[in-house]
Amino acid sequence: MRRAAFRTWRLEGSSVVPCRSGVALSDRGFRYGEHFFESLAVCEGSVLLLGEHLANLSESASASGWPFPKTLRMALRSFCTTHRLPDGMLRIYLTAGAGTPGAPVSKPECYLTWEKAQFPSEADLSKGMSLVVLKQPVNQDVWGIGWGLKSGNYLPHLKALRAARAAGADEGIVLDDKGCVVSCAMGNLLVWLPSRGGPLLCTPSRGARSGAVLGWVRQHTAVSDRLLRLSDLRRAVALAVSNSRLGVMPVASLDGKALADTSPARSLASAYLRSHGLLRGA
Numbered sequence: 489m490r491r492a493a494f495r496t497w498r499l500e501g502s503s504v505v506p507c508r509s510g511v512a513l514s515d516r517g518f519r520y521g522e523h524f525f526e527s528l529a530v531c532e533g534s535v536l537l538l539g540e541h542l543a544n545l546s547e548s549a550s551a552s553g554w555p556f557p558k559t560l561r562m563a564l565r566s567f568c569t570t571h572r573l574p575d576g577m578l579r580i581y582l583t584a585g586a587g588t589p590g591a592p593v594s595k596p597e598c599y600l601t602w603e604k605a606q607f608p609s610e611a612d613l614s615k616g617m618s619l620v621v622l623k624q625p626v627n628q629d630v631w632g633i634g635w636g637l638k639s640g641n642y643l644p645h646l647k648a649l650r651a652a653r654a655a656g657a658d659e660g661i662v663l664d665d666k667g668c669v670v671s672c673a674m675g676n677l678l679v680w681l682p683s684r685g686g687p688l689l690c691t692p693s694r695g696a697r698s699g700a701v702l703g704w705v706r707q708h709t710a711v712s713d714r715l716l717r718l719s720d721l722r723r724a725v726a727l728a729v730s731n732s733r734l735g736v737m738p739v740a741s742l743d744g745k746a747l748a749d750t751s752p753a754r755s756l757a758s759a760y761l762r763s764h765g766l767l768r769g770a
Contacts, residue, residue, distance in 0.1 A: 499598035504567035517583025521640030524548040533572035540700035577605040616740030620657040625665045636697035648673035669716040670695030675731035687725045690714045701730040728753040735760045
């Protein structure tokens, strides 16, 4: 029997059960985009960086005054550790639940989805990604408040990704209205700057999101949070994009120009993928 390519569950009481009825149209997560989410890679039955993702979800909820009870955390952890899911991406959605616009969120709902996904291969790492610097800056009036927050209001990120692909690139680097580097459209940006002691790994201080993969990078190597500008990108030795599906993906070119040395990014990418069993053959 062919396995389903997309599966769904929901939290009922203290248990995660198959979702039979879908999301209620009265849920503010559907009506107004009031939800937070985390994307988790699943490899050989294991959910990667589970603790970090649950912590990020809890922090997003707490910052908005939403409850994130211990019973919810336990139910999610139990589901993720006892269900042996196929390789793919698991997403956890915490929604505002039913209620009127602007009403406090007292009883959030929780849904989970799983779908097939391909993780990078050796060939992908060798090829690398192409990036472009996007012309449209992040402006609170245009893009909306909360850039980088994993919420239902993700349209600015999708617009940025589409703009990058329309320019013939895989991903786009977003700047703010002061010309400072924020992040990539769908992930964090890692930048290796030249220094006397060798390439210095940095990430933008203006826009790095609370990514579990970036957290892993910080635990395994020194990362400097810096205010980065376009001029810094132009002199960078290497670049990489990080998110849960890509892990750490080396960048081959920026605005059509090949980077001088991608080896620092490739080395970190291989270390991440090998540590989680994600590295696939060409």
